[in-house]
Amino acid sequence: MRTDDLIDLLSTHVDPVDRHKVSRSILVAVGLGAVAAVALVFLMFGARQDLGHADAHAYIGAKLAFSVAVVALSSVYLGRLARPGGERRVSLLVVALPFIAVMALAGLALATAPPSHWDDAVMGDRWLECLVSIPLIAVVPFAATMWAVRQHMPTDLRRAGALAGLLAGGLSATGYALHCMDDSVPFVAVWYGATIVLCAAAGALLGPKLLRW
Amino acid sequence: MHPIESELKALMVASLAGDARAHRDLLRKLSGYLRGYYRGRLTRMGRGVSEAEDLVQEALMAIHVGRHTYDTAELLTPWVHAIARYKLLDFLRRTRVSATNVALDYAEEVVAVDDSASTESALDLGRLLTTLPARMREAIQMVKIDGLSVAEAATRSGASESAIKVNIHRGLKALSAAISRERTP
Numbered sequence: 494m495r496t497d498d499l500i501d502l503l504s505t506h507v508d509p510v511d512r513h514k515v516s517r518s519i520l521v522a523v524g525l526g527a528v529a530a531v532a533l534v535f536l537m538f539g540a541r542q543d544l545g546h547a548d549a550h551a552y553i554g555a556k557l558a559f560s561v562a563v564v565a566l567s568s569v570y571l572g573r574l575a576r577p578g579g580e581r582r583v584s585l586l587v588v589a590l591p592f593i594a595v596m597a598l599a600g601l602a603l604a605t606a607p608p609s610h611w612d613d614a615v616m617g618d619r620w621l622e623c624l625v626s627i628p629l630i631a632v633v634p635f636a637a638t639m640w641a642v643r644q645h646m647p648t649d650l651r652r653a654g655a656l657a658g659l660l661a662g663g664l665s666a667t668g669y670a671l672h673c674m675d676d677s678v679p680f681v682a683v684w685y686g687a688t689i690v691l692c693a694a695a696g697a698l699l700g701p702k703l704l705r706w
Numbered sequence: 707m708h709p710i711e712s713e714l715k716a717l718m719v720a721s722l723a724g725d726a727r728a729h730r731d732l733l734r735k736l737s738g739y740l741r742g743y744y745r746g747r748l749t750r751m752g753r754g755v756s757e758a759e760d761l762v763q764e765a766l767m768a769i770h771v772g773r774h775t776y777d778t779a780e781l782l783t784p785w786v787h788a789i790a791r792y793k794l795l796d797f798l799r800r801t802r803v804s805a806t807n808v809a810l811d812y813a814e815e816v817v818a819v820d821d822s823a824s825t826e827s828a829l830d831l832g833r834l835l836t837t838l839p840a841r842m843r844e845a846i847q848m849v850k851i852d853g854l855s856v857a858e859a860a861t862r863s864g865a866s867e868s869a870i871k872v873n874i875h876r877g878l879k880a881l882s883a884a885i886s887r888e889r890t891p
Contacts, residue, residue: 494831496741496824499763500733502831502850503770503878508871509724514774576775578788578813646772648792705796706768706883 515645519572522641523564526634526661530668533630538672552676559681560670562591563663563689571656575642580649588659592686599682617675620684627688628695631658631665635692639703647704654700655693662692708783710739710817715782722773733766735820736786740765742819743790757797759827760885765793767882771875787816796886834884842877845870 511517534540543549566588573579603611617623638657647653666685675684714735720728744758744765768789776785791811835843848859849870860867 494763494827494829496737496759496763496766496827497734498831499766500730500737502846503766504726504730504733505850505853506856507721507724507726507729510722510774512722512774512778515777576777576785577772577792578784581784582780645775646768646789646792648788706772706886 515575516572518641518644519568519575519638522634522637523568523660523664525637526664527667529633529637530630530665531671533633534626534668534672537626537630540671541674544671553670555678556670556673556676556681556685557667559591559595559685560663560666560689562594564660564667566591567656567660567663571638571642571653571660574649574653574656575645575647577646577648579647580652583652583656588656592682592690595678595682595686599679602678611679614677614679615683617677617680617684619673619675620680623669623673623675623680623684624688627662627665627669627685628691630668631661631692634664635661635696637661639696639699642704643706646706647700650701650704651697652700653704655697657700658696659689659693661696662689665689665692708814708817711781711783714786714817715778718773718776718782719778722776722778733770736769737762737766737824738820738822739786739817740790741824742821743816744794745821746819747794755825756828759825760829761793761797762824763827763829764797764882764885765790767878767885768793771879771882781813783817784813787811787813790816829885834881837884838877838880841865841869842873842880845873846877846881849874 541549541553544553570583570588573582603614606614635658638660639654642653642657666689670685675681714732717728717732717735721732740762741758744761745755748754748758748761769786772789776782835846838846844863845859845865848854848862849856854862856867856870859865859870863870865873
């Protein structure tokens with residue numbers, strides 16, 4: 494095939510291009526992932542019993558602030574990584590900010606608490622449930638975020654995969670927070686933090702396979 | 707700003723708005739730079755000219771199919787360079803040459819050499835088209851090769867205009883993927 498023939502083929506009847514396609518597909522993935530995560534949490538566990546109480550709102554709000562920050566930052570960055578060369582516009586430090594903040598707060602909480610409470614504060618009642626649930630609930634959001642990135646042309650597949658995993662983990666944690674009764678900041682820092690990072694690691698591993706074009 | 711950058715970017719912005727002539731101009735100009743880029747790198751590795759032409763066509767396909775991923779707030783050259791380099795590394799991976807042999811390069815290098823001496827690639831468009839589902843193949847044949855308008859193609863095939871457009875888009879995307887697969891040894 495001659496290159497000029499290919500160019501002729503490609504430039505016959507050119508339609509205007511939808512410039513918001515990248516951000517829209519990621520928004521759709523976030524929406525789908527959030528609905529799937531919340532629905533799964535309600536089906537598996539039901540909402541926490543005191544969801545109607547004002548006290549609970551403060552606790553849930555703090556957890557949501559962390560997971561929603563992860564979701565917001567990773568969706569913005571995923572919108573960049575889905576484009577060729579977008580990896581130049583991504584800073585690892587910024588992505589890590591919510592994790593650094595929650596760890597700092599956890600450190601502060603532990604420092605001001607008597608050491609006898611540390612065990613309770615870090616392990617909570619249900620660390621194992623959290624450890625299993627967040628990655629499990631993240632499966633559908635993960636499929637959604639990967640599907641979104643696959644429609645575009647990431648050139649750093651590992652990083653794009655990691656961010657898609659991070660976003661899925663953040664969405665899953667947001668859903669799980671509506672059920673989880675462990676409200677201490679150290680618990681959130683350790684178990685939410687670790688499981689979300691695990692999702693990102695899975696994404697980094699699968700990215701080069703799933704995102705090739 | 708690099709003069710080539712502003713020229714190419716203006717063409718790209720017009721092409722994104724649906725200007726077919728600007729789109730053709732852009733692809734023509736880019737094909738020259740891409741040829742220079744690939745020939746330079748492949749000959750250094752002892753590869754042939756026709757492989758460079760294959761890569762030029764693969765990159766042009768990707769640029770066309772994925773032009774929605776260009777953010778007009780950014781420079782165009784780094785975007786083109788990222789695609790060109792991705793395709794180069796992908797090619798080397800498929801042909802089992804270690805990527806460590808590829809020197810680091812910078813965005814401007816993708817427009818450093820303009821080489822208009824095109825050759826024929828090993829790709830056979832007619833044969834590749836037969837690998838596509840019939841709906842897509844017919845839509846591409848009617849609009850992109852026979853030059854019918856989308857409306858004419860819709861009447862002739864009994865499909866809606868939007869179905870024709872979707873089939874062309876999906877077909878070109880599938881074609882682009884088929885080309886990459888084709889060249890896997």
